[in-house]
Amino acid sequence: MTEEFKGLLTDTFESVGREFTGDLEELASYMTERAEHLAAISHEPGFNEAVLVERDNVAVKAGILASRAADLADQRIIGVIQGAIRIAAVAL
Amino acid sequence: MRGLLCALVILLTGCTGPRTRNTILVPALIEAWPKVEALALTGGATETQVQLFENSMRAGDRFGAAGHWIVVREAAFRGIDDRLASGSIGPGVAASLTELVNNFDNGIIDLTRRRVL
Numbered sequence: 350m351t352e353e354f355k356g357l358l359t360d361t362f363e364s365v366g367r368e369f370t371g372d373l374e375e376l377a378s379y380m381t382e383r384a385e386h387l388a389a390i391s392h393e394p395g396f397n398e399a400v401l402v403e404r405d406n407v408a409v410k411a412g413i414l415a416s417r418a419a420d421l422a423d424q425r426i427i428g429v430i431q432g433a434i435r436i437a438a439v440a441l
Numbered sequence: 442m443r444g445l446l447c448a449l450v451i452l453l454t455g456c457t458g459p460r461t462r463n464t465i466l467v468p469a470l471i472e473a474w475p476k477v478e479a480l481a482l483t484g485g486a487t488e489t490q491v492q493l494f495e496n497s498m499r500a501g502d503r504f505g506a507a508g509h510w511i512v513v514r515e516a517a518f519r520g521i522d523d524r525l526a527s528g529s530i531g532p533g534v535a536a537s538l539t540e541l542v543n544n545f546d547n548g549i550i551d552l553t554r555r556r557v558l
Binding site: 383386387389390392393394395396398399401402403405406408409410411412413415416417427 | 465466467468469470472473476524528529530531532533534536537538540541544545547548551
């Protein structure tokens with residue numbers, strides 16, 4: 350799944366005309382971790398809220414990684430991350 | 442939330458390399474803020490304490506923002522505990538929210554440490 354997320358992130362950044370020069374491997378690995386966490390808690394009260402929370406977790410992590418590597422992106426990336434992480438959680 | 446947007450933009454003014462943060466990190470923190478704010482208010486933070494944090498950010502007062510954030514952060518953690526105890530969220534959801542507050546914390550640290558006096 351991490352490789353799939355890496356591909357998704359790469360494609361997403363390219364689609365908005367940017368290059369993520371942060372640690373893409375670390376971000377994709379983090380996305381995998383959060384998707385697996387969501388898959389494990391899908392039965393809990395507040396799960397739908399947790400999906401949005403995990404989107405924000407990945408987005409903030411991306412921001413921190415990017416700010417350290419001086420990268421650019423836009424809000425569309427956050428939307429793609431939300432969709433991908435929810436799909437992945439359902440698939441798991 | 443619009444207030445925090447303006448505050449974060451002002452805080453970034455004068456940063457070296459603002460492009461590095463204001464197109465991913467800042468929007469991400471703005472998106473996350475309402476959830477963190479709600480947790481903090483649930484956990485006993487007052488509107489005044491939350492406003493002090495926002496005001497510090499708006500004024501570009503990095504040290505003040507960092508200090509007020511500590512109060513908000515601790516209240517947010519209490520808010521998670523309160524919601525877990527009430528049964529409105531499960532332990533795994535609580536873990537997601539805890540991760541969010543920790544990530545927000547790292548984001549604030551990243552923003553407030555950039556200006557070296």
